Amino acid sequence: MTPPDPIPRWPTSLSSLVLLIAATIPLATAATPPLTDHSKCGCFLTNGPEPRFFQFHDFWDFRGQTQNAGVPAIKATAEANKMAPFSSKYFSSQTWEKKWITNFWDNQENTRPDATALMVMSRNNVYLEANADSKSDSSPQTWLTLRTSRLKDPQTNEEFQTAAEIESFHKVKFASVRMLARTIGAPGAITALFTYRHADRLMDVQESDFEVRTRDIDTTIHYTNQPGYNDTGDPIEAATSNVTLPGGLRWTDWAVYRLDWTPGNSTWFVNGQQTLQKAFQAPRDDSKITLNAWSDGGRWSGNMSLGESAYLQVQWLELVYNSTESGAGKDGGIHKRSTGGRLVERAEAKNCTAVCSIDETPNTGQPVMLWGAGNGRREMMGGAAGWIPYLVALGLLWVSAR
Template identity: 50%
Template sequence: MESIKRIPSLPAALSSLVLLISAVVPLATAEPTLTDDSQCGCYRNNDDTSTYFTNHRFFDFRSLADYAGVPAVVQDLEGSPGAPVTSDYFKSTDWTSFWWLGSWNNSNNARGDSTVTMTNSPNNVYIEANTEPDPSSQTYLTMRTQRLRGFQTAAEIESVSSDFKYLSLRMRARTVGAAGAITGMFTYRGGETLADVQEADLEIRTADPRNVMHYTNQPAYTDDGEVIAEATRNATMPGGLDWTAWAVHRMDWTPGLTTWYVDDEMTAQIAFQAPRDESNVILNVWSDGGKWTGNMTLLDAAYLQVQWLEIMYNNTDPEHATKNSKVRRDDDAAEGKGCGAVCSVDDTPELGKPVMLWNNAAVGVREAGAGRLIAWVPTGVVLVMALLSTGLLV
């Protein structure tokens, strides 16, 4: 008859179990690990929806002294749209793979009450030295609009791809200059009729009080000129700021919702007619002399100045996306569906570089709370190993 092995006391077994679990399931570092985009399967947004995006780009204009210089304004309407780019920075692959500079004019699609011909020019987008006292950057990107004799020269930056579907777009920026202009950051999908347009935008009117901003899911009016009140929220800059101060303006376009922030404080949220389909991403500064922009005084100018741009996004065009374009929720990511390695650009100690939150492709790294990760193995395996080590299983 086989002898029965001696069973250790319960306290001893529990002690061994705790020691074994501590050895097998160690806590990882308290802070997420700095990484790079090549290691990230997707990016988790820090908003209430916990949306997941599949791509990330960061454009840094803060240290580009080699490209800095303010170009003279092109004074003739014919030469303005065809002007060359203002520096080699705008010829770089990093730039041209994502953005192009607008050169269209409003002669064929002028707004109903516009009084001035407006043309976009590459000459109005340039890198500028930051000469303010105690500057927060060495340089920044400037977009310029100015009223000239006979026309308004303006600036637009538009994404090469028109296939963005959901994103979190951020810029550290300020608006300065004379009344009569609009600066904007928005998504845009055109259509054959006004009702077909899909657009989510931030607009700052330089004729407004300096703390007022306008957020809209366009269209904000009908063909008959009737205002659609549900489409717009008017807000003020938080914390006593005004839009001439540097601040991080952010727009999150998620399924059925558009949300805007300034310096991480929510300033507006609109579900009504949120964009549904693939769109472009656009920044601009412009005026057409109409009621919305105001009529800028001759030779006056206004500027959108940007220290950096950051975007997490999905893109349905494989040429402009490095991964499959899918929006992931917490339960999907936790189950390891699709994302694999999950990163964040919100919790990073280094602007523009992601941190790894967890990696389902590794030893099963999972989130354990704000800023903490744990490595896990199946509980049953741990218990079996623990019981074997203590002699509770023969």
């Protein structure tokens, strides 16, 4: 009697196995998100321990602005600083002014309790600067500089501080803000990136900030959900955290600083590494995004020596955000759902048929399409698709060994 044919099994030769694994590789390759234009994105999903959806994306690249670069001379008087024109046509362009305000004001009517110097925000201190130290093709040609300096006014014979500030034209309701930046210069200054909602009473101010104090050791930075002090100038201890930069970084080094303002939390990152999350006094209401470099001679900033300066230098600035001002609806038209066992914000389907990421992109400033817009569905698998060939291979080895 002829024995029955054995049960068919998968091929066990190495060459056959390799062919089968190779056949599964397109499954992983297909999961690689393609580059896209942000106008094709319905929303943007951030990474990190608390992923969030945002509706809008802006990217400002200051690295190739050679035609607008030039360092303006410092204005000698407080009045000249306050009334100074823009440093270049870049800051008076419609493109810039639709998104940003270059501030000019002084602190005569809104002085911190411990301030000892007149501070004047000046458009003259916001400028595009050519990189005089470029040593390779990858170095930036230019960057945005915010400058602050201590001067003596020849008209009044009084010392004052000239400073710099830009703020977003529109308010946002939650955001993830990133900048490639560094701080250099003399002790006695503050450089900062923060959200800000003005209030007549100090204790009603809402603000979440990242700050460098140039009088500190250059590995220390500060995170605060304001107000950080009360009406008498005494600090609110729980509001501020002093943090050491990770990886041996100094604030004089170029690094990517990130602030995620989400419901109930402010979360900060440096070069992609989370450094702090703070719920205490986290902002709640629509706020503006602000960058500045300043000093008022008070306890927080310290007192800069006469004739010295400090600088916040920024290669690029990137934001994803929601905005009630843009007709997006309450909280940007978002609600919560469960994904992979944790709650994340998810855009309403009508507003988010195409989901993009600024975190998974190989090109800073250009998002990639995660899913939608004909790209299929890719639910932030964290690279799980890349394991498919290996799982198939393990399965084949198991079957062939039986």
